[in-house]
Amino acid sequence: MMPRVLIFGTGGIGSAYTYALTQAGADVTAVCRSNYEAVKARGLAIDSIVWGHDLHVHPNVARTCLEAAQALPEGEIYDYIVVTSKAFPASKPSTADNIKPAVGKGTTIVIIQNGIRIEQEYSAAFPDNPIISCVVYLPVTQTEPGIIKMLNLELLEMGSYPQGRFPEAPQAFAELLGKGNATAKVYEDIQPRRWSKLLVNCAWNPICALTLGSDVEFLTSSKGAEDFVFSVMMEVVAIAKTLGYGELVNEKEARRQLDRAVARVQSNLGYEASMLADVRNGRRMEVEAILGGVVKIGKEKGVVVEKLSALYTLATALDSNIQRCRKD
Numbered sequence: 246m247m248p249r250v251l252i253f254g255t256g257g258i259g260s261a262y263t264y265a266l267t268q269a270g271a272d273v274t275a276v277c278r279s280n281y282e283a284v285k286a287r288g289l290a291i292d293s294i295v296w297g298h299d300l301h302v303h304p305n306v307a308r309t310c311l312e313a314a315q316a317l318p319e320g321e322i323y324d325y326i327v328v329t330s331k332a333f334p335a336s337k338p339s340t341a342d343n344i345k346p347a348v349g350k351g352t353t354i355v356i357i358q359n360g361i362r363i364e365q366e367y368s369a370a371f372p373d374n375p376i377i378s379c380v381v382y383l384p385v386t387q388t389e390p391g392i393i394k395m396l397n398l399e400l401l402e403m404g405s406y407p408q409g410r411f412p413e414a415p416q417a418f419a420e421l422l423g424k425g426n427a428t429a430k431v432y433e434d435i436q437p438r439r440w441s442k443l444l445v446n447c448a449w450n451p452i453c454a455l456t457l458g459s460d461v462e463f464l465t466s467s468k469g470a471e472d473f474v475f476s477v478m479m480e481v482v483a484i485a486k487t488l489g490y491g492e493l494v495n496e497k498e499a500r501r502q503l504d505r506a507v508a509r510v511q512s513n514l515g516y517e518a519s520m521l522a523d524v525r526n527g528r529r530m531e532v533e534a535i536l537g538g539v540v541k542i543g544k545e546k547g548v549v550v551e552k553l554s555a556l557y558t559l560a561t562a563l564d565s566n567i568q569r570c571r572k573d
């Protein structure tokens with residue numbers, strides 16, 4: 246039988262996986278908020294350097310998880326709920342509260358979000374459900390409601406949360422994504438992968454947001470720019486080492502992650518990190534999930550986090566000013 250999938254948060258990432266999972270043969274329902282009318286009327290239009298241009302998908306659409314649960318045939322459940330909203334730990338209601346009406350016995354919860362320590366709210370709320378924690382490399386923006394632009398990278402790394410619980414769940418989801426031409430890799434321990442991705446996000450997300458430009462625009466803006474990014478990444482490396490992740494998250498890995506951006510300078514293919522999209526759209530930024538937790542751990546461990554702290558302080562101020570402007 247076709248797996249039933251509910252996507253919670255149909256922005257850039259949610260739309261990309263709505264497309265891939267529909268291609269894989271799943272019956273996909275997308276929870277849409279600001280883009281509800283557009284997606285209901287016209288579906289999602291996707292332009293992707295990886296998957297192709299002029300792609301269209303028309304998922305079932307719901308405004309809330311409760312509405313999506315009520316639309317299920319009697320006795321059926323969603324096999325997967327894929328969380329692709331932004332990560333705001335400690336927000337009320339929490340995302341776990343929001344998805345609760347659609348979580349059935351046996352529903353696998355798939356978290357596709359940046360940041361660290363974002364999984365606990367789900368394991369606390371749904372101790373008997375499989376949880377898959379994912380790290381995503383997929384630069385994508387919703388440019389207008391239902392219109393999605395994906396650049397040249399697409400990779401989903403995943404593992405069970407907590408490690409070792411429902412160990413077969415990530416493989417099954419990876420195989421499903423594979424049928425939809427998405428690239429998925431399974432890891433026994435996903436946490437070092439999260440920290441490797443943090444090298445990218447702790448540096449590029451606040452830098453792009455604060456400088457209103459892409460990674461490539463920053464790298465070419467001054468002589469010291471590349472060294473500055475590397476020094477931010479090296480603070481993340483120092484923290485990751487104290488947590489035992491040094492085998493993956495080390496100077497070589499920081500250089501590799503930085504070089505992925507440097508390699509795009511020639512072709513001028515800049516990535517505008519998702520925090521910059523938030524600034525442009527007057528939305529809340531994932532400051533705590535991406536920077537707050539890292540700075541806190543760094544200080545607890547006695548690591549020098551001068552640059553990360555500065556970026557955290559500046560990004561927090563930017564975020565609160567954006568929220569204030571929205572209210573005014």
Ligand SMILES: NC(=O)C1=CN([C@@H]2O[C@H](COP(=O)(O)OP(=O)(O)OC[C@H]3O[C@@H](n4cnc5c(N)ncnc54)[C@H](OP(=O)(O)O)[C@@H]3O)[C@@H](O)[C@H]2O)C=CC1
Nearest residue numbers: 254255256257258278279329330332358359383384385519
């Ligand atoms: N975009 C990118 O290039 C990348 C993003 N990521 C990560 O992926 C995650 C998703 O990012 P991204 O796709 O960019 O985010 P977007 O802001 O594009 O999409 C989030 C979506 O969630 C929706 N949403 C939020 N709360 C609710 C709610 N209560 N009910 C219904 N819908 C809701 C938003 O609706 P509304 O429009 O109404 O606010 C929006 O459509 C983040 O953790 C991000 O850091 C990782 C790699 C790359």
Ligand SMILES: CC(C)(CO)C(=O)C(=O)O
Nearest residue numbers: 381382383384516518519
């Ligand atoms: C930098 C990028 C695009 C890499 O996937 C990302 O993770 C983000 O925008 O949050």
